[in-house]
Amino acid sequence: MASFAVKTPQRDYxxxxxxxxxxxASDYLPQGAGKIFVVTTSDVWELHRARLEPALSRGSDEVxxxxxxxxxxxxxxxxxxxxxxxxxxGDRSSVVIAFGGGIVNDMAGFLAAIFMxxxxxxxxxxxxxxxxxxxxxxxxxxxLTEGKNLIGSFHQPxxxxxxxxxxxTLPEREYRAGLYxxxxxxxxxxxxxxxxxxxxxxxxxxxxxxxxxxxxxxxVRIKAEVVSADERESGLRRILNFGHTFxxxxxxxxRYERFLHGEAVAFGMRxxxxxxxxxxxxxxxxxxxxxxxxxRYGPIPSFDGLSxxxxxxxxxKDKKTIHGQVHFVLPRQIGEVTVxxxxxxxxxxxAIRSVLA
Ligand code: GLY
Numbered sequence: 001m002a003s004f005a006v007k008t009p010q011r012d013y014x015x016x017x018x019x020x021x022x023x024x025a026s027d028y029l030p031q032g033a034g035k036i037f038v039v040t041t042s043d044v045w046e047l048h049r050a051r052l053e054p055a056l057s058r059g060s061d062e063v064x065x066x067x068x069x070x071x072x073x074x075x076x077x078x079x080x081x082x083x084x085x086x087x088x089x090g091d092r093s094s095v096v097i098a099f100g101g102g103i104v105n106d107m108a109g110f111l112a113a114i115f116m117x118x119x120x121x122x123x124x125x126x127x128x129x130x131x132x133x134x135x136x137x138x139x140x141x142x143x144l145t146e147g148k149n150l151i152g153s154f155h156q157p158x159x160x161x162x163x164x165x166x167x168x169t170l171p172e173r174e175y176r177a178g179l180y181x182x183x184x185x186x187x188x189x190x191x192x193x194x195x196x197x198x199x200x201x202x203x204x205x206x207x208x209x210x211x212x213x214x215x216x217x218x219x220v221r222i223k224a225e226v227v228s229a230d231e232r233e234s235g236l237r238r239i240l241n242f243g244h245t246f247x248x249x250x251x252x253x254x255r256y257e258r259f260l261h262g263e264a265v266a267f268g269m270r271x272x273x274x275x276x277x278x279x280x281x282x283x284x285x286x287x288x289x290x291x292x293x294x295x296r297y298g299p300i301p302s303f304d305g306l307s308x309x310x311x312x313x314x315x316x317k318d319k320k321t322i323h324g325q326v327h328f329v330l331p332r333q334i335g336e337v338t339v340x341x342x343x344x345x346x347x348x349x350x351a352i353r354s355v356l357a
Contacts (some may be wrong), residue, residue: 002217004224006136008231011156014267015136015224017217018088019165021041022048025055025097027121028159034093037085041068044100044126051098052124062088066100069115070256073103073143074081075151078111085115095120101174102128102134102261106149109140113155117278123157127170128178129262131162132185132219133240135203143256147317148248154232164221165214168319172282173290174206177262179204179297184265187290188239189226191335193218198293205297239337243268246352249314251304263300267355270294276330278341286334308352312345 029036037058038045062079093184098108098121105123110330111123119125123135159353169177186194188249192272196214197204203211223240230237239312251259259267270291277287315326325341326348330336337346 001221003216003304004220005228006224007155007228008138008156010138010231010350013157013159015160015162016219017162017164017220018129018211019163021161022051022124022166023054025052025057025122025124025161028161028286029095030120030158032093032144033095033120034091035089036095036097037088038063038097038099039066039091039104039111040064040099040103041066041101043068044104048099048126048166050167051163055251059144060201063344066104067112070103070143070261073107073141073256075142078107078114078142082115083110083140085111090115090119092116092119092194094123097122097124098135098157098267099124099126100130101125102130103312105130105134106139106152109138109155109157110142110152113140113153118155119276120158121253122315125160126166128167128175128216130178131164131167131216132178133223135160135162136220136223137237137240138195145255145319147252147314148256150241159343164209164216164340167207167212171272174262174273176205176258176297180266180294182215182219183293183297184240184269185222187334188242188337189222189267189335190218193222194293194334197291197297201296206220206245207245222343223306235340238327238339239329240330241275243272245315245326245328246271246311249311252317253310253314258301259298266294266300268297270355271351272328272330273326274354275343275347276332278347279330279340280353281330281338281340282332284329289334290331303356306356312349315348 011191096112125135138154141149165262243265247264250264276282304312
């Protein structure tokens with residue numbers, strides 16, 4: 001088992017990476033916890049209930065279902081589940097187990113954050129993307145039509161339990177979408193991780209267990225370190241947004257229907273790398289390597305019909321835009337990024353156009 005400490009002003013907790021750990025999930029619940037609400041989707045529950053059920057043998061636990069899909073990551077569904085929790089006897093001693101992919105992690109985390117002004121949540125991610133990113137660090141949210149994750153709060157979990165075995169049934173497209181977040185971790189902070197992804201593509205895509213465990217543990221190590229240094233994203237944590245600013249604009253512009261989040265991040269990493277090269281933040285050679293690795297884990301859906309101008313106007317509405325200034329996370333070399341603002345709109349347009357072409 002690998003475990004990584006996350007230390008934040010709100011809460012200190014552990015992220016565990018271990019095959020088979022879900023059967024022992026109850027070991028990580030607080031003594032005296034009241035009713036446990038497992039929040040999941042019907043497909044995740046059908047696929048993986050047998051892994052979690054041994055830990056839920058108390059009889060009084062409840063399973064609540066969210067609709068899947070980024071376009072349904074809306075406040076109304078959080079409210080519906082909160083009403084259900086009250087009807088089923090939820091109170092301040094209740095605990096939420098967020099059991100699913102990134103959307104479930106974000107929504108169930110937000111539900112826990114606001115239910116009776118806050119109850120604990122345990123994160124149990126079942127997609128690669130959620131395991132290496134969404135489940136760690138306490139970000140919880142829902143979308144608005146105006147933009148992604150525009151309502152939410154920081155609500156650090158009790159613990160994060162990551163079982164790489166659940167990835168065996170993950171559809172290939174979703175697995176590759178998660179790999180883009182792993183590539184992000186390599187570009188922002190780990191040359192060895194980047195090299196592993198560049199050199200062992202076939203083993204990574206074949207879900208070779210040894211390689212999968214390595215990419216997950218290295219990504220989790222990075223995420224835990226960054227969040228521990230900066231819980232509220234006032235400094236270092238901004239590097240985790242590499243690819244996300246452009247990616248969120250793409251997701252919002254396509255109404256969350258065409259691209260998975262990880263695929264939008266792939267677009268965003270390409271746009272950010274082209275922009276960094278164009279404004280002289282990164283040399284041509286490492287930029288080409290980043291672009292090549294991102295493309296080799298593709299394809300992603302087509303960009304047909306998308307306008308660079310519309311995407312730029314979306315960028316300004318991102319929640320990372322402050323006083324109208326968009327902050328871009330740009331690579332300087334493999335393993336190091338920097339945050340830059342005040343970039344000419346013409347350079348941003350040109351980078352987006354080159355990726356859309
Ligand atoms: N997904 C980026 C972060 O957790 O800060």
